[in-house]
Amino acid sequence: QKEVEQNSGPLSVPEGAIASLNCTYSDRVSQSFFWYRQYSGKSPELIMSIYSNGDKEDGRFTAQLNKASQYVSLLIRDSQPSDSATYLCAVSLSTSYGKLTFGQGTILTVHP
Amino acid sequence: GAVVSQHPSWVICKSGTSVKIECRSLDFQATTMFWYRQFPKQSLMLMATSNEGSKATYEQGVEKDKFLINHASLTLSTLTVTSAHPEDSSFYICSAPFSGGLYEQYFGPGTRLTVT
Numbered sequence: 252q253k254e255v256e257q258n259s260g261p262l263s264v265p266e267g268a269i270a271s272l273n274c275t276y277s278d279r280v281s282q283s284f285f286w287y288r289q290y291s292g293k294s295p296e297l298i299m300s301i302y303s304n305g306d307k308e309d310g311r312f313t314a315q316l317n318k319a320s321q322y323v324s325l326l327i328r329d330s331q332p333s334d335s336a337t338y339l340c341a342v343s344l345s346t347s348y349g350k351l352t353f354g355q356g357t358i359l360t361v362h363p
Numbered sequence: 364g365a366v367v368s369q370h371p372s373w374v375i376c377k378s379g380t381s382v383k384i385e386c387r388s389l390d391f392q393a394t395t396m397f398w399y400r401q402f403p404k405q406s407l408m409l410m411a412t413s414n415e416g417s418k419a420t421y422e423q424g425v426e427k428d429k430f431l432i433n434h435a436s437l438t439l440s441t442l443t444v445t446s447a448h449p450e451d452s453s454f455y456i457c458s459a460p461f462s463g464g465l466y467e468q469y470f471g472p473g474t475r476l477t478v479t
Contacts (some may be wrong), residue, residue, distance in 0.1 A: 256406040283467075293472070294456045295456075295470050296470070303439070312463065339406060341468075349460040349468060349470060350409060351397070351409065353406045355405075
């Protein structure tokens, strides 16, 4: 079983729709959870970080964490073509300061 | 947000030569930095943890004698790929945890290495 798994893509949504990205993780001692956006040929850019169960909103982005289910998600509201990218879920263990384990990524395409 | 730079942004070298990649934290100090590698259409894989003033910690399967890491100051870590081969061609990315955030990592822009 992979340590961090993301929903298989690619995911295609129309402009203005909600894009939903999901991620599960296997290690229960995981403490910190991140969503990164990566454009082709570029390095990852941090979008959201979440550490506690529940929702965290930042603009058009909402991260949701459920530690009991070992599940973290990212919702992108009012999706724009500029949101088209690969989204990476990353998890950090409490015992490994800063070390990130990444999911395989989900390619999102927002079409006009 | 915090800024991490890398140099060079891309490099082409011949098989058997060595290449050094620099990673700098520009507006904060980083006692720890991380080096990742990303092959085409794959996700990032952690190679090693760079620790200022001490030896790097390598992930399982990463050859420490091939990928030399030096973290000589609080703002600079270097990765040297020794005796590079075509299979080392990849996108190398460093990151540093920003002290203002809990475990948040900021990534450098990456270095694309092509070994011919």
